[in-house]
Amino acid sequence: MGMGIEGLAWGSAALLLAGVGISRFHDHKLPRLSAEVPDSESEVCLLIPARDEVREVGAALSSWLAQDHTKLRIVVVDDGSTDGTTEVLAELQREHRDRLTVLRNDHLPAGWLGKNHALHLAQSHPWAQAPWLLFADADVVAEPSLLRRALAFAEAQPTDILALLPAQDTGSRGERLAMPMLAAGFLMFVPPHRVADPKSFAFCGVGAFTLVRRAAYDAVGGHAGAPLEPIDDMMLARRVKGAGFMNRVALGAPDLHLRMYHGIGSIVRAMRKNAAALPLWPLAPLGMALTALVLGTPLWLPFVGHPGLALTLWLLYPALIGDVVQRHDGRPMDLIWSLWPLLVFPLAAGQAWAFFDRVRGINHWRGRDVKLTP
Numbered sequence: 001m002g003m004g005i006e007g008l009a010w011g012s013a014a015l016l017l018a019g020v021g022i023s024r025f026h027d028h029k030l031p032r033l034s035a036e037v038p039d040s041e042s043e044v045c046l047l048i049p050a051r052d053e054v055r056e057v058g059a060a061l062s063s064w065l066a067q068d069h070t071k072l073r074i075v076v077v078d079d080g081s082t083d084g085t086t087e088v089l090a091e092l093q094r095e096h097r098d099r100l101t102v103l104r105n106d107h108l109p110a111g112w113l114g115k116n117h118a119l120h121l122a123q124s125h126p127w128a129q130a131p132w133l134l135f136a137d138a139d140v141v142a143e144p145s146l147l148r149r150a151l152a153f154a155e156a157q158p159t160d161i162l163a164l165l166p167a168q169d170t171g172s173r174g175e176r177l178a179m180p181m182l183a184a185g186f187l188m189f190v191p192p193h194r195v196a197d198p199k200s201f202a203f204c205g206v207g208a209f210t211l212v213r214r215a216a217y218d219a220v221g222g223h224a225g226a227p228l229e230p231i232d233d234m235m236l237a238r239r240v241k242g243a244g245f246m247n248r249v250a251l252g253a254p255d256l257h258l259r260m261y262h263g264i265g266s267i268v269r270a271m272r273k274n275a276a277a278l279p280l281w282p283l284a285p286l287g288m289a290l291t292a293l294v295l296g297t298p299l300w301l302p303f304v305g306h307p308g309l310a311l312t313l314w315l316l317y318p319a320l321i322g323d324v325v326q327r328h329d330g331r332p333m334d335l336i337w338s339l340w341p342l343l344v345f346p347l348a349a350g351q352a353w354a355f356f357d358r359v360r361g362i363n364h365w366r367g368r369d370v371k372l373t374p
Contacts, residue, residue, distance in 0.1 A: 005304050012297045013309055019294075020320045023184045027324045029193040030165070031250040037152035039069060043130040044147065044211075046074045048138050049118035051366050054084035056139035056259060061092050063141045065099060069148040073127045074100045076138070077118040080108075085138075101125065112227045113363060113370050119232070120223040133217055135210045135233065140166065142209075143255035150211060153250055160216040160245035161237055164209035164252030167329035174264025177336050178343055180325040182267075187324065195249045198241075204249040205237030208258055212236070216245045228372055230277035230363050253328040264346050271350025273365045276358040284355040288348055296344040314341065 046064055050057050064074055078086055089102045105121055108114055119135060122128060132151070136142075146164075154162045165186075168179040194202035210233050220239040229235045241247040261267045276284050298317075301310035318337035326333065362369045 008293075009297075009301055009304055009306050009309070012294050013301070013313055015294050016297050016313060016317065019185075019188050020317060023187045023324055024320065026187045026191050026193075027327065029191070030187075031153070031192065031248075033146075033149040033153050033164075033250055033252070033255075035149075037149050039148055040151040040155060041071065042132055042151060042155065043071045043073075044069065044132040044134050044151070045125075045128045045130040046072060046134040046136060047119055047122035047128060048074065048076045048136055049079055049115045049122070050076055050081060050085055050089065050138040051079040051114060051118070052081050052083040052085055053138040054081075054088060055262070057085055058088045058092070060136075060138055060140050060258075061089075061100070063143070064136070064147075065092070065096055066144050067142065067147045068144045069151065072099070072147060073130070075122045075125045075127055076100070076102045077122045078102055078104045079114055079118040080106050101127065108368065108370070110371075113230060113232070114365065114368055116223045116227050116229065116232050120227070123217070123222055129214065131214055133212050133214055135207075135212070135236075137207045137258065137260075139260065140208045140256065140258045142252075146252065146255045149255075150209070150250075150252070154211060154248070157248075158246045159248050161205065161210065161212040161240045161247050163204045163206040163233070163237060163247075163249045164211075164256055165206060165249065165328070166208040167253035167257040169257050169259040171259060172263045173336055174267065174346075175259075175261055176334050177339055178264060178267050178346070179260070180334075180337065181321060181340055181343060183328070184321045184324050190249065192249045195241075195247050198244075198246075203234070203237045203241045203247050205233035205235070206249075207233045209252055209256055210236065212240065213245075216240050216243070219243055219245070228363070228370070230274050230365075251328065254330055257329070268346050268350040268353065269365075271347065272353040272357060273363060275351045275354035277354075277363075281355070281358050284351060284358070288351045288355070291351065292344055292348055295347065296341055298341045299344070314338075 078089055093100050093102045168183050170176045170179050190204050191202050194200040195204045220243050237247050298310040298314040318340050322333045357364055361373050
């Protein structure tokens with residue numbers, strides 16, 4: 001029994017440090033965009049779904065309208081907003097009719113998730129027959145040269161779908177604690193140097209910025225090809241790469257950034273939508289147990305005779321993860337990161353909520369319960 005606990009203690013510590021090491025290794029392999037590149041002649045249509053985004057959508061759209069790539073037009077789908085988003089979009093459309101159009105949707109058909117349906121509507125607009133489609137969420141802010149530099153990166157080498165990783169803006173204490181760790185965790189599972197390898201299973205799409213050739217998008221059926229896919233950005237990249245097209249990923253931060261959530265509660269609600277979205281969702285309880293065991297290692301190690309190891313991990317983990325985050329957004333380390341083991345509780349809650357919804361056969365997001373089976 002004692003040897004079993006010892007093995008569990010050292011094994012959990014090793015897994016925690018291995019995860020940090022993998023994140024750091026993948027970060028060093030992540031391509032960066034060039035600073036100075038010529039303009040492209042390629043037309044781009046940016047497609048944005050917006051549902052109750054009044055706090056962020058104005059600044060986000062203004063940043064895209066300020067892009068120095070002149071061949072950009074924007075289609076926004078106002079997906080049943082009731083919080084003032086509609087009025088913000090209407091004002092921006094009046095000011096930029098030649099570059100921005102807003103489509104209103106108030107009906108979600110059966111067999112669709114809301115975001116997927118909104119993007120499907122957006123891509124049907126005549127402007128979206130451009131050679132490149134860009135998908136971005138309604139809270140994403142981009143510096144003026146970002147799109148031009150991303151196009152140069154994509155067109156300098158064979159590329160059919162390009163994802164850019166953003167920096168995470170934070171406000172509340174919960175966001176300041178969770179978002180750097182979650183961003184580093186994403187890097188753990190996405191090896192950027194393998195994404196462009198046709199023989200590798202690795203793939204990457206990002207809600208903040210996914211640029212895809214219209215021909216590749218059409219070849220996989222677009223969003224209509226997976227209307228009930230909760231992780232639409234990642235799975236679009238998977239389908240495009242699986243069809244033989246070239247997928248790449250690069251760092252967009254700090255010139256691409258967003259405040260993805262407002263408070264720890266909204267992070268848990270987002271996990272409710274996504275955490276059980278993969279095909280192996282019946283194994284979610286095992287994932288919850290592993291998350292609690294490894295992420296909570298510093299909390300339970302003292303009770304099995306390893307207080308020194310617990311303290312070492314507690315102090316070392318945020319320093320190593322913080323180094324990755326700082327390279328992305330250039331901000332100083334935050335003392336609240338020292339509370340990182342407490343993340344085990346909201347993350348476990350989000351996973352459990354997602355699993356419960358999946359057992360019931362629904363996906364919940366922004367006030368909508370959508371049945372995942374006919």
